[in-house]
Each structure stands twice: as C-alpha cells, then as structure tokens.
Amino acid sequence: MPKLTDTQTIILSAGAQRPENIALPLPKGLAGAAAKMAVTKMIEHGWLQEVEADLRRGEPLWRETGDGHGTMLVVTDAGLLAIGIEPLAMKVGVASRGGVKDQPEVKHPTLRTGTKQALLIAMLQRPDGATIAEIIAATGWQAQSARGAMSGALGKKLGLAVVSAKEDARGRVYRIGQPA
Template sequence: MTKLTETQTIILSAGAQRPENIALPLPKGLHGAAAKMAVTKMMERGWLQEVDANLRRNEPLWRETGDGHGTTLVVTDAGLLAIGIEPVVVKTLVAIREHAAKATPPKPPTLRPGTKQAMLIEMLQTDKGATIAEIVAATDWMSHTARGVISGVLKKKLGLAITATKVDGRGSVYRIG
C-alpha cells in the first residue's frame, strides 16, 4: 500500500464516500496554494482526475474554465486502491444506493380542496369536459396559464391522462381519462 499523507488520506476517503467519487469540497483549512499543491501531486500520481463539472447537478467546482463551465475533482480507481478500497466495492455500493432510492415510490401529491387546481380537475372529470374559454372564465387565469397548468401540472406533475377532442360549436374540449 502506498504511503499517503494525512491530507491525501482525508481527501481520498471523503471522495470515496460521495456520489460519483467527487473529491470536493476539500478539508477545512486546505485552500489556496496548499490546496493546489496537494491536488497537483495527487493528480500526478493518478489518484485524482479533473473532469467537467455538471453544473445542473450543482457539482462543486475546482476551477472555472470560462463561459460558465468548470471542472471538478474525482477520485480515480488508483486513488481508491491507494486507500485500500476496491473500486468494484464502491461501484456496487453506489448501485445499491441508487436502487434503494428508486425502490421507494414517490409520495403522490395531495390535492387541496377549494383551490383553482382542484376546481379545474373537477371541471375536467365531468362528462362534458371543459374548454380553455370555460377554464379561463372559472379561474380568472389567462389562456396560456390554463394550457400550462393542463400540460405541466396535470399531465406531467400529477400524471393525469388528459384528452382533447374537437367538438362542433365548442372547440377543443379537455377531459380527464
């Protein structure tokens, strides 16, 4: 096993416990030139690797590369081996955590009675259904808001099956189910 400094051991051990083996944030008190020197030595030995940061997932930045992009530090398989951890074990634990997170079904959203959303759902559950004009009159929403609630909230968020059919004299009529 390779001889590691205390700082190197802390960085690699913490990174091994994080999703995607991200080595950031570095330990408290390690910043500036000392942080750069420690990271550079670890990269030279192949224990850390600099990769593009996924800013959508708010991954911590090691350095900015410009144009709103940046890099983060990831513990490599060699880094895991340096602290005595088999990379396969880490990957298996990550897979188990992800499976456990997916196994618990999300709690269905609760509908509060008396809200405009509840009123809209009641209108769409009737045999008659509702047009955008009727929804606008009942809720005081703008027409684009009514369409947005139907597609964004009812369809995507709540997972309701909304159908639209053309009816002579009424236009597009929306119904649930």
C-alpha cells in the same frame, strides 16, 4: 506506490464515501496554494482526476475553465486502491436482444445501521470524538478490539481516516477526519 500523507488520505477517504466519488469539498483549512499543490500532486499520482462539472446539477466546482464551464475532482480507481478500497465490482451482464450488456455496477462500501460499528462511527464523528474508555463503555469491546475495528473495519475496509490526538483533559481522543 508513494506513501499517502494525512491530507491525501482524508481527501481520498471522503471522496470514496460520496456519490460518484466526488472529492469536493476539500477538508476545512486546505485552500489556496496549499490546496492546489496537494491536488496537483494527487493528479500526478493518478489518484484524482479533473472532470467537467455540470453546473446545472449543482456539482461542486474545483476551478473555472474560462468558457463558462468548470471542472470538479473525482477519486480514481487508483485513488481508491491507494486507501485499500476495491474500486469496481463487475456485474455479470447477459446479452439482451439488442446485444447490449449490462453496465458494470460500482461497489461502494455500505455502512450498516444499528450495529456496534455504526455506533463507533457515530462516536468518532462527534466534534469531541471519543476515547478508548468511552468506546469500551458504549460497545462492550476490549481495548484491542476497539483499536482493531478503527484500524481494520473503518480504516482499511471502509476507507475512513481515523486520527487521534492527545488532549490534556481526556487523554488520547479518536476522530474521523482531521485532527483538531
């Protein structure tokens, strides 16, 4: 499988967190030819799929088809697997009187509230992000536990793109999403 770029990881991770795995809106700063190239490449790999947008429901529009309709982008099962998220958990269906079985139930990652993990996510979603020292002070974790939580629980299990950047004033700062 091809290696994901940072942009591809961000698009897939954000889409995995949205209802129905809708990949729009794209990250800020990604527009025009660069957006078209990134999306085309992801469609070629099977990570994104264009589906008809229901404009009456206010679904985000990727492109207009010229007949009063448009398309939106959805993260596929392959796209979810590419970022380490199980795409579908089958619910065991029991045949009803009409012989119709229950539909499969989509399993989305759940974010638990009131936990250290939720606190970590909130810290990383702030515009100024968080340093390891700030995370340690807030959670009481060791440095290796904080890094492990960002890599394992947030990155691999929840599919969040945790990025870091070295800043002169604060040192290494971690954020969810694109580097500043």
